[in-house]
Amino acid sequence: MLKVGILGGGQLGKMLLEAAAPYPVETHVLENDPECPAASLCDHFTTGDIRNFEDVYAFGKSLDKITIEIEQVNIEALEKLASEGVVVVPEPRVLRLIKNKISQKQYYREHQIPTADFVITHSRQELIDQLSFLPAVHKIGEGGYDGKGVQLLTNANDLSRGFEAPAVLEKRVPIKKELAVMIAINEKNETAIYPLVEMCFDPTLNLLDTQLCPAQVDPLIASQATAIALQVVEGFRSPGLFAVELFLDTQDQILVNETAPRVHNSGHHTIEAIESSQFDMLWRILLSLSLGDTRLRSPSVMINVVGTGTSGPAHYHGINELASIPGLFWHCYEKKVAKPGRKMGHITLLGGDVNTLQQQALGLKSKVAVSGSSER
Numbered sequence: 001m002l003k004v005g006i007l008g009g010g011q012l013g014k015m016l017l018e019a020a021a022p023y024p025v026e027t028h029v030l031e032n033d034p035e036c037p038a039a040s041l042c043d044h045f046t047t048g049d050i051r052n053f054e055d056v057y058a059f060g061k062s063l064d065k066i067t068i069e070i071e072q073v074n075i076e077a078l079e080k081l082a083s084e085g086v087v088v089v090p091e092p093r094v095l096r097l098i099k100n101k102i103s104q105k106q107y108y109r110e111h112q113i114p115t116a117d118f119v120i121t122h123s124r125q126e127l128i129d130q131l132s133f134l135p136a137v138h139k140i141g142e143g144g145y146d147g148k149g150v151q152l153l154t155n156a157n158d159l160s161r162g163f164e165a166p167a168v169l170e171k172r173v174p175i176k177k178e179l180a181v182m183i184a185i186n187e188k189n190e191t192a193i194y195p196l197v198e199m200c201f202d203p204t205l206n207l208l209d210t211q212l213c214p215a216q217v218d219p220l221i222a223s224q225a226t227a228i229a230l231q232v233v234e235g236f237r238s239p240g241l242f243a244v245e246l247f248l249d250t251q252d253q254i255l256v257n258e259t260a261p262r263v264h265n266s267g268h269h270t271i272e273a274i275e276s277s278q279f280d281m282l283w284r285i286l287l288s289l290s291l292g293d294t295r296l297r298s299p300s301v302m303i304n305v306v307g308t309g310t311s312g313p314a315h316y317h318g319i320n321e322l323a324s325i326p327g328l329f330w331h332c333y334e335k336k337v338a339k340p341g342r343k344m345g346h347i348t349l350l351g352g353d354v355n356t357l358q359q360q361a362l363g364l365k366s367k368v369a370v371s372g373s374s375e376r
């Protein structure tokens with residue numbers, strides 16, 4: 001049986017393992033925390049640091065294939081494993097390019113892919129020299145995720161919040177909508193493209209809050225966004241599953257924000273709303289099967305359920321009532337500890353139209369909570 005390893009054991013790893021059930025595959029997970037969401041679902045769990053060369057190399061050397069559920073992994077170890085015949089999806093070269101926001105932005109520029117104008121800074125002093133470039137968004141080259149490592153700088157007073165490390169200073173985009181497209185590409189270079197989705201963010205946490213599918217945009221915008229995302233992914237020349245995040249600005253221009261080389265939060269709805277989910281699709285790529293069907297079964301709205309209140313052992317409020325709502329699917333990530341802003345689960349709603357679902361989702365947000373105490 002094919003042995004496939006996953007670096008990282010969070011909720012994306014858990015949902016990837018849930019989708020492995022129909023396939024003949026032996027699953028392995030490497031993660032520091034033996035109580036992580038993916039630990040109980042894999043065939044073999046290894047405790048170790050996905051950022052450490054020795055841990056990743058030792059984990060991968062007896063496997064046939066290896067993939068990731070988070071970008072912050074040791075790429076040198078993956079390169080060595082690939083040179084010894086372990087198939088890494090996507091290729092380590094692409095992970096290296098994407099992992100650093102500076103090389104990722106340079107890739108877009110070199111490939112004439114529309115993206116917000118930017119300059120590169122290496123220190124706060126270099127940032128001060130770019131005062132005339134503001135308002136802009138300062139993004140740390142490596143190590144940021146879920147909005148951490150991103151600072152909006154409007155004027156000179158904000159410069160002290162900039163990063164004292166290699167970073168991208170990107171023009172602030174007047175955003176009308178945030179969009180995303182997931183694209184699968186296999187070793188024969190065939191592609192499968194998911195319908196465009198729209199993402200609405202929580203302005204305080206900078207975390208994906210709700211996601212609508214299909215995106216509520218003109219069909220022309222949808223086809224332009226999809227074509228740009230395809231250009232991004234085809235240029236990588238590597239099998240994989242990619243999520244391309246885009247901005248639609250107030251002038252109806254489409255700009256690429258960033259790409260994730262893995263299963264992604266913007267694709268959770270695909271479990272119920274699409275014929276072949278993003279997780280199923282990644283197994284098809286890993287197992288060299290035909291790509292899946294990306295047709296929409298039903299419009300959907302997905303809500304992230306994030307921790308509120310204090311940090312502590314997770315308490316779920318209002319979850320039991322969800323079971324009686326038709327067209328509602330609750331995914332609990334089974335994290336032991338809740339922290340404010342931590343992703344604890346998600347809800348997908350299916351139904352006739354996105355606007356009605358959005359209203360339903362708003363109603364749910366006041367009823368459901370996960371917090372670190374028995375009080376709401």
Ligand code: ADP
Pocket residue numbers: 116137139144145146147148149150170171172173174175178201206245257258
């Ligand atoms: P992360 O990789 O941590 O998710 P992003 O680069 O996606 O960080 O940025 C997080 C959020 O910050 C985006 O979803 C968007 O709302 C906002 N943002 C990022 N870049 C810009 C920009 N150039 N102009 C305006 N807002 C931006």
